[in-house]
Amino acid sequence: MTRVVSIISGKGGVGKTTFSTNLAVSLAEKGERVALLDGDLTGANVSRHFGLDASNATINDVVRGDAYITQAIYRHKSGLSVLPADFEDHTLDSNHLKHAILDFLGQKDFVIIDSPPGAGGPVRRALESSNEALIVSKPSYPAVDNAKVVKKLANEVGVDIRGVVLNQVYDDHLELRHDVVAEKMGEEIIGEIPQCDYVREAIAHGKPVLHHKPYSKAVESVDDVTYKLIGREPPKKTPLDKVKKGFLRFLDG
Numbered sequence: 001m002t003r004v005v006s007i008i009s010g011k012g013g014v015g016k017t018t019f020s021t022n023l024a025v026s027l028a029e030k031g032e033r034v035a036l037l038d039g040d041l042t043g044a045n046v047s048r049h050f051g052l053d054a055s056n057a058t059i060n061d062v063v064r065g066d067a068y069i070t071q072a073i074y075r076h077k078s079g080l081s082v083l084p085a086d087f088e089d090h091t092l093d094s095n096h097l098k099h100a101i102l103d104f105l106g107q108k109d110f111v112i113i114d115s116p117p118g119a120g121g122p123v124r125r126a127l128e129s130s131n132e133a134l135i136v137s138k139p140s141y142p143a144v145d146n147a148k149v150v151k152k153l154a155n156e157v158g159v160d161i162r163g164v165v166l167n168q169v170y171d172d173h174l175e176l177r178h179d180v181v182a183e184k185m186g187e188e189i190i191g192e193i194p195q196c197d198y199v200r201e202a203i204a205h206g207k208p209v210l211h212h213k214p215y216s217k218a219v220e221s222v223d224d225v226t227y228k229l230i231g232r233e234p235p236k237k238t239p240l241d242k243v244k245k246g247f248l249r250f251l252d253g
């Protein structure tokens, strides 16, 4: 059965699109058949994370009947199918997303939906098309307060919340501790991605950080979430592996 997973958040700008793109690539690289859908039709960003420009066909062209879905799918070298939305066209209704998802059902193991922020109609429609959700939040009071609102919506819709991914973690005394967020949210913290300049660099280069800096801690954190989602243990690391990884990280700059 295809697992349709919405990536949601209470607050905007907490890293949903960045996480969605890297999670989708990570899943594909572990052998899963994956489609990534830009579900943020009024703030479409997914294409930028893959260096695509306005000349590529998008979900908007498909809905208008100007392209077949196969023309709008960008095949990433990881095997991932990306269905981007047009960042210059804000006329599409989020109901159209459901049709795009139907095209993938049965063909893919995972459909990842990069949702808009908040708990409004478009997020509800993304959740209604999903059977699972992951909540992205920064470890701060405002982000967690708002994340609780979107959690309520996900519960109302009846999707299975797989946990909270903390992003842009500084690990300092100014942010909420992991266990405090878990208690406030009543959810497992399924991942913690550090604040990392490589992530910003990767976006600027139009590629996932998984390929920009494969040995970075941010990538290791995304991989940890991937293994949890697919229910597999990450490969065991010997002390030598750890030294090698440290050295490769050093060479990565």
Ligand SMILES: Nc1ncnc2c1ncn2[C@@H]1O[C@H](COP(=O)(O)OP(=O)(O)OP(=O)(O)O)[C@@H](O)[C@H]1O
Binding pocket: 009, 011, 012, 013, 014, 015, 016, 017, 018, 019, 040, 043, 045, 115, 116, 117, 167, 168, 169, 193, 194, 195, 196, 197, 199, 200, 203, 218
């Ligand atoms: N782990 C990270 N380390 C450093 N910077 C990050 C990290 N994650 C995200 N960012 C930065 O935060 C910005 C916002 O991220 P992103 O666009 O993924 O958020 P979003 O939740 O999708 O936003 P929106 O709600 O507007 O859709 C990125 O452009 C990037 O610069």
Ligand SMILES: [Mg+2]
Binding pocket: 016, 017, 018, 040, 045, 114, 115
């Ligand atoms: Mg986004």
